[in-house]
Amino acid sequence: MKKTRFKIRYLLLLAAGLLLPLSAYATVQTQSAVKTDTKQAEKQVSKSTADHTKFKELQKDFKSGPEVTKACLECHTEAAKQVHKTKHWTWEFLNPETKQRLGKKNVINNFCTSVQSNQTFCSACHVGYGWKDDSFDFAKEENVDCVVCHDTTGKYKKLPGLSGHPNYKTMEWPPHSGKFREPTDLKKIAQNVGKTSRQTCGGCHFYGGGGDAVKHGDLDSSLKKPLRYLDVHMDAKGLNFSCGKCHLSDSHEVSGSRYAPTASDEEGAIIRGKDDGRNPTTCVACHDNKPHKSYAKLNDHTDKVACQTCHIPEFARGNLPTKMTWDWSTAGRLDEKGHRIKTRNSAGMVAYDSKKGDFTYERSVIPEYVWFNGEVKFTLFGDKVDGSDVVKINQFMGGPDDADSRIWPVKVFRGKQPYDVGNQTLAVFHTAGKDDAAYWKNYDWEKAMEVGMATMGVKYSGKMDFVKTEMSWPITHMVAPKEDALSCAQCHREEGRLKNVSGIYMPGTNNTPTIDKLGFGIALLALLGVFVHGGIRILTSRKGAK
Amino acid sequence: MARIYIFKRFERFWHWSQAALIIFMLVSGFEVHGSYHLFGFENAVTYHTFAAWMIIALWVFAVFWHFTTGEWKQYIPTMQKVDAMIKYYITGIFTNAPHPFKQTRLSKHNPLQRLAYLFVLLVINPVIWFSGWAYLFYNDLAVVGLEWLPLNWIALLHVLGAFMMLIFLIAHVYLGTAGHTPTSHIKAMVTGWEETDE
Numbered sequence: 001m002k003k004t005r006f007k008i009r010y011l012l013l014l015a016a017g018l019l020l021p022l023s024a025y026a027t028v029q030t031q032s033a034v035k036t037d038t039k040q041a042e043k044q045v046s047k048s049t050a051d052h053t054k055f056k057e058l059q060k061d062f063k064s065g066p067e068v069t070k071a072c073l074e075c076h077t078e079a080a081k082q083v084h085k086t087k088h089w090t091w092e093f094l095n096p097e098t099k100q101r102l103g104k105k106n107v108i109n110n111f112c113t114s115v116q117s118n119q120t121f122c123s124a125c126h127v128g129y130g131w132k133d134d135s136f137d138f139a140k141e142e143n144v145d146c147v148v149c150h151d152t153t154g155k156y157k158k159l160p161g162l163s164g165h166p167n168y169k170t171m172e173w174p175p176h177s178g179k180f181r182e183p184t185d186l187k188k189i190a191q192n193v194g195k196t197s198r199q200t201c202g203g204c205h206f207y208g209g210g211g212d213a214v215k216h217g218d219l220d221s222s223l224k225k226p227l228r229y230l231d232v233h234m235d236a237k238g239l240n241f242s243c244g245k246c247h248l249s250d251s252h253e254v255s256g257s258r259y260a261p262t263a264s265d266e267e268g269a270i271i272r273g274k275d276d277g278r279n280p281t282t283c284v285a286c287h288d289n290k291p292h293k294s295y296a297k298l299n300d301h302t303d304k305v306a307c308q309t310c311h312i313p314e315f316a317r318g319n320l321p322t323k324m325t326w327d328w329s330t331a332g333r334l335d336e337k338g339h340r341i342k343t344r345n346s347a348g349m350v351a352y353d354s355k356k357g358d359f360t361y362e363r364s365v366i367p368e369y370v371w372f373n374g375e376v377k378f379t380l381f382g383d384k385v386d387g388s389d390v391v392k393i394n395q396f397m398g399g400p401d402d403a404d405s406r407i408w409p410v411k412v413f414r415g416k417q418p419y420d421v422g423n424q425t426l427a428v429f430h431t432a433g434k435d436d437a438a439y440w441k442n443y444d445w446e447k448a449m450e451v452g453m454a455t456m457g458v459k460y461s462g463k464m465d466f467v468k469t470e471m472s473w474p475i476t477h478m479v480a481p482k483e484d485a486l487s488c489a490q491c492h493r494e495e496g497r498l499k500n501v502s503g504i505y506m507p508g509t510n511n512t513p514t515i516d517k518l519g520f521g522i523a524l525l526a527l528l529g530v531f532v533h534g535g536i537r538i539l540t541s542r543k544g545a546k
Numbered sequence: 547m548a549r550i551y552i553f554k555r556f557e558r559f560w561h562w563s564q565a566a567l568i569i570f571m572l573v574s575g576f577e578v579h580g581s582y583h584l585f586g587f588e589n590a591v592t593y594h595t596f597a598a599w600m601i602i603a604l605w606v607f608a609v610f611w612h613f614t615t616g617e618w619k620q621y622i623p624t625m626q627k628v629d630a631m632i633k634y635y636i637t638g639i640f641t642n643a644p645h646p647f648k649q650t651r652l653s654k655h656n657p658l659q660r661l662a663y664l665f666v667l668l669v670i671n672p673v674i675w676f677s678g679w680a681y682l683f684y685n686d687l688a689v690v691g692l693e694w695l696p697l698n699w700i701a702l703l704h705v706l707g708a709f710m711m712l713i714f715l716i717a718h719v720y721l722g723t724a725g726h727t728p729t730s731h732i733k734a735m736v737t738g739w740e741e742t743d744e
Contacts, residue, residue, distance in 0.1 A: 297591070300685040489587040494580065505698035508587045510580035512702065519709030520581075526713050530720040533635075540640040 222318025422461020
């Protein structure tokens, strides 16, 4: 009996042993089948609820951009009206605090300096078609360029010189390069519109100042597909944020501003749905003012230091050099045949261009640090400039005793640019165009000044000179992963990063030298007293022993 | 020569662990202040903070011990024989004069010690402790209504406390050799037993 029972048990075990792997295999099979099914389903169903290739309005061979816009507006009836209200359209911004009239249309910077009189070129980055001079109709709905922001093909490109239009005919580009761009396939582009992306926003914002990485320092084409090291949020293999993830938009108005930035937000994170008019683009809007969990002491910094100061240790970290200086005063030098000169530095970057003057560039730049409360004051056209001091194109306001101020990292762009000596103002001069007065055509400052100043309604005094200028750019993109943030000792030491920031007590910087001398001095005296007293004791005890 | 048992086991443990912590906190603290580089700023802050919590824990036990044993009475100040003590340190100690103070278990500190330790208890420690806490919880000072206190004042007080502690430490270590024999006090602090003149 015992034996048979044992045998049966043995057989059962054997059977189970054979069956188990089989059944396990079967389960794995069905599971993986389910997985592939859902994967396929994900691929097939678009995240968007509309497939624009199916719209009859878009089954057309569009002749021009405005034609595309008209088609868009047939369904998106209010879109153009919304765009008309935005900075992207008006290129104007009235600072409610300082009452300064800002925006691209009004500000003179120290790169290409001014949009005025140069719209044909500058409007390659305008969300419109046809802005070439003051006659442009800002009220016309089909003048809005929808696809420049909503293209997903990557094939749409507005070229400088075409007043905001892409090329509709075959065109040599870049000029004199021997390369040709095919006419823009507007039908394909119109049928493939979608959400804005790093690609579309970057189409202009990565190339500010006339080229990749030139202007901002923290925005360049390396952010199209950044890795985690370069930007922890936009990491293409990780969080993969689009610009719009932070720059939340409402009715086509994109949040975030360089004219009126948010330097600090005491109220902390914004709860979804809560509409209290605060800027949703800030770090704090998601991370709150006490984001450090493992090392709480770091939270003690947030009342004085902007997140960006530690978390963006350098700008231009994506291997592309950003322009650091631009000296217009050397422009206009030509070779013996009277032709334009273009020389490159050892990194292959243009170091001198007859059209523009001398440039320098840097990569992985340590920012400068300033107190900043969000208020920016510009030196605008007409503000007095007499050439004696360095002109601050914009000035970041704030200070250590101001509760709204934080220590911010900035890129300071330094230059030398024309000013009208007689009128005592930064100059608006005519650079781009095919006409005789355009500086980039004839290298004649006098003509360029005359035409440029005239567009501002001012008669050129006849005397121009160059003045040193500085322009500051807040550094806020290219956020490093936390392991690459600044370490304590990068600031907390003598000659640390914040050595030029006034009005703050920084432990570790040896900042009370008098008290230290006094304290250690007294301690030293005590030690000396001890040695004298002890010495006498030793001497007298020896005598006593004798 | 007589021997009396003066320092009980907990007292000796308290003394030496506190000594180690204070010396360590002086070393790490002056690095945080910026006087030199040793551990690196970040480590110095971490170590200093950790040691601070250790000494706080130690003090919780010490305060409890002092009150339950009645040993706190050892710090009641007296001016009796203060002049004799000073005279002894200035002249007597060199001429082999007898120590003017006779230790007993009920009175283990000489009058100068009493005054010095009371000064540590009532001035140096509170300065260090309260400025240290304010330093540690700088951004939460509003909870106790001290948000108007700037960090540089807090840090300054803390550093002043540290200098006082450093000077006390130098004097204290040296006077530790000024007992019945140069090592008698130190031995007592290790074993608990003090040699006296009688």
